[in-house]
Amino acid sequence: MSELLRVRRLTRTFGDLVAVDKLSFVVPPGEIWGFIGPNGAGKTTTMRILATLDVPDKGNAWVGGVSIQEDPATVRRRIGFMSDQFAPYANLTVHEYLDFFARASGLRGKQRADTIRQVAGFCHLEEFARRPADGLSKGMGQRLHLAKTLLHDPDLLILDEPASGLDPRARIEFRELIRALADAGKAVFISSHILAELSETCDGVVVIERGKLVVSGSIAEVAQHAGHRPRVHVELAGAVEPAARWFLGRPECGDLAEHDTSVTFDFDGDKTALAELLGQATAAGLRIAEFRTLEADLEQIFMRTTSGRLH
Ligand SMILES: Nc1ncnc2c1ncn2[C@@H]1O[C@H](COP(=O)(O)OP(=O)(O)OP(=O)(O)O)[C@@H](O)[C@H]1O
Ligand SMILES: [Mg+2]
The missing domain is CATH 3.30.70 (Alpha-Beta Plaits)
Structure with missing residues (x-):
């Protein structure tokens, strides 16, 4: 299997607590993979390390062959991380918010304007361009959060519970956006508690519990492992x-x-x-x-x- 993300024996401790425990798995390019585990399993901790916002005690991970520890700057250009908290700055409109992050990721002039238009269009935000970014509904806020994550055209999206708190319609719309991203060749690694939602969306899953891998693989492989008969x-x-x-x-x-x-x-x-x-x-x-x-x-x-x- 070709791989975009490889995680090997990743370990992160907080005092006595082993939040992520020798975790290993791979995610192929261009597919949607779910990251499943009960509360406190270590999903957010793992994702934050992959996004280079935290460092592991042991182990390593590679995005497109680039080590998150040896070359985090290159990894950051290849990944888009959507954390489980969306906290837009006050006094910025939706457009200004996207413009700020587009500048921060080095986009200039026409390229910046074109990228913002494209990303806002993809996330259905055009009509809200002049709205204050901190006054959006939950669903619209998540779309803005995703739009910001897409500005630098990453190969791998790491989304931490992006659909939590969304109503059924917003969930479906969000799922369609994610599917469209995978169709455009991006890999998506997404954590969620809403399992029914993941089973309709995902090509594969990584299941963890207490920081340890339970099983990972394509949906069919994992089903077989669990003794699931068709x-x-x-x-x-x-x-x-x-x-x-x-x-x-x-x-x-x-x-x-x-x-x-x-x-x-x-x-x-x-x-x-x-x-x-x-x-x-x-x-x-x-x-x-x-x-x-x-x-x-x-x-x-x-x-x-x-x-x-x-x-
Ligand atoms: N900064 C920290 N300091 C101490 N303990 C932490 C810290 N961050 C996470 N933990 C602990 O590590 C464990 C894993 O937490 P984590 O947030 O990664 O779980 P999660 O799988 O994302 O859970 P949830 O589904 O509730 O979001 C938990 O026991 C948590 O309390
Ligand atoms: Mg979490």
């Missing part, structure tokens, strides 16, 4: 009851649920076995309108892989 959804054009009975009679189908026009069940087997099951079901006369495996449910994976202890 769940199959079968939509029927005919009667549900005989179909349910037929699938229940198959040893590889378990935990079957009957719905109005469909059945779902856990399937113990690989793709070939699944194809055979479909062939046999059709041959047995079941009228199947749709047959698909459901995405692994991150919430279940999380509950199975972490024990829920808090620091």
Whole structure:
């Protein structure tokens, strides 16, 4: 796997507390990866180190092969960090706020004006350009915070709980922005407690607990690690009851649920076995309108892989 971010045996202690404990994982370029763990697991501490705002006691991390400890200035140009606190300066409009950070990241003249316009447009902030930056709603504030993070065109975005406190619409809009960023080739490393939201958005996850890695990998890899069997959804054009009975009679189908026009069940087997099951079901006369495996449910994976202890 090609990698954009590599974390190796990263460790950070606060007195006796080991907040991050020999943490290792990699994140590939151009994908969205979730960073999951209960309160106090060490997510913010890890992200702050990756953003070069704090230093580890031991271990190291590399962004595009550049060490966060040996060359933090280069790392800073390649990453955009959105902390869990948005604290805009008083007496600045949205435009002035972006202009300030665009200047700080070295953008000049037309390039600065163009970049601000582009980033504000992407985050749907144009209409709010003259509003005071410290008087925005939570959702708009988060969009401004993201816009600021994008000004220097980073390859890797590190977002610490960006959707917390947003209403459902703002959440969906924010998720769409993140998806658009990944489509534009940026890697996104995002922490959140809203697991359902991450499972729809993420290509992979890193799960930690008490500073230690529990599991990391693509959603499919992690689901497999957690012993998650694929769940199959079968939509029927005919009667549900005989179909349910037929699938229940198959040893590889378990935990079957009957719905109005469909059945779902856990399937113990690989793709070939699944194809055979479909062939046999059709041959047995079941009228199947749709047959698909459901995405692994991150919430279940999380509950199975972490024990829920808090620091
Ligand atoms: N500056 C600090 N001084 C002392 N302890 C700290 C400091 N920063 C973090 N900690 C401790 O390190 C542990 C990890 O905290 P961290 O903020 O990284 O967790 P988190 O996973 O981001 O949690 P949350 O989901 O609540 O945001 C916690 O026990 C916290 O109290
Ligand atoms: Mg945190």
